[in-house]
Amino acid sequence: xxxxxxxxxxxxxxxxxxxxxxxxxxxxxxxxxxxxxxxxxxxxxxxxxxxxxxxxxxxxxxxxxxxxxxxxxxxxxxxxxxxxxxxxxxxxxxxxxxxxxxxxxxxxxxxxxxxxxxxxxxxxxxxxxxxxxxxxxxxxxxxxxxxxxxxxxxxxxxxxxxxxxxxxxxxxxxxxxxxxxxxxxxxxxxxxxxxxxxxxxxxxxxxxxxxxxxxxxxxxxxxxxxxxxxxx
Numbered sequence: 001x002x003x004x005x006x007x008x009x010x011x012x013x014x015x016x017x018x019x020x021x022x023x024x025x026x027x028x029x030x031x032x033x034x035x036x037x038x039x040x041x042x043x044x045x046x047x048x049x050x051x052x053x054x055x056x057x058x059x060x061x062x063x064x065x066x067x068x069x070x071x072x073x074x075x076x077x078x079x080x081x082x083x084x085x086x087x088x089x090x091x092x093x094x095x096x097x098x099x100x101x102x103x104x105x106x107x108x109x110x111x112x113x114x115x116x117x118x119x120x121x122x123x124x125x126x127x128x129x130x131x132x133x134x135x136x137x138x139x140x141x142x143x144x145x146x147x148x149x150x151x152x153x154x155x156x157x158x159x160x161x162x163x164x165x166x167x168x169x170x171x172x173x174x175x176x177x178x179x180x181x182x183x184x185x186x187x188x189x190x191x192x193x194x195x196x197x198x199x200x201x202x203x204x205x206x207x208x209x210x211x212x213x214x215x216x217x218x219x220x221x222x223x224x225x226x227x228x229x230x231x232x
Contacts, residue, residue: 013201040104049202057087065151077144082213119161
């Protein structure tokens with residue numbers, strides 16, 4: 001029942017957020033001063049919640065990894081794996097939506113000198129490596145232990161990526177003030193309600209996907225245990 005409620009809320013919030021962004025949400029910039037099509041600003045309503053959803057997913061990997069090393073309980077390893085997979089998906093979407101927005105604002109899909117873009121790419125590569133390590137190690141306990149260490153150490157890339165625009169911003173806007181580097185303008189009140197709805201939508205989506213992935217992984221582990229018991 002709770003899962004059905006979560007999935008229903010997720011679907012409702014996603015549909016509502018898409019409708020609001022496409023047809024109602026304001027564009028808080030002067031079209032005459034925009035570098036490209038001012039309507040492309042609306043990508044921001046999706047881009048920021050997706051990016052924060054990726055950060056939160058990797059934070060769950062970090063916490064679950066610590067709890068696994070402390071308890072050696074398999075459930076924490078499963079949660080870390082599931083969160084990492086969802087985080088990687090959202091990290092890819094972050095780069096894609098950012099590139100589309102960048103093409104309009106900067107006339108380039110990728111500005112190699114922008115620190116936020118580069119740190120976001122490094123973040124993605126670190127967690128892709130995390131998933132590759134999990135595939136490469138066959139022994140379950142060794143795999144879980146090594147992955148937990150990577151999940152803890154790799155998390156340092158999250159605050160580096162998030163805070164990078166505050167210390168060195170050339171093109172990427174600093175959305176949440178204060179912005180000591182002068183790289184952006186913060187969030188206007190006219191944008192905030194629509195942005196909050198999108199945050200709720202994508203947080204619910206991340207939670208729903210994570211829950212489904214955890215259940216699938218638990219089923220997979222149960223099947224593997226049955227196979228190992230049968231071979232014995």
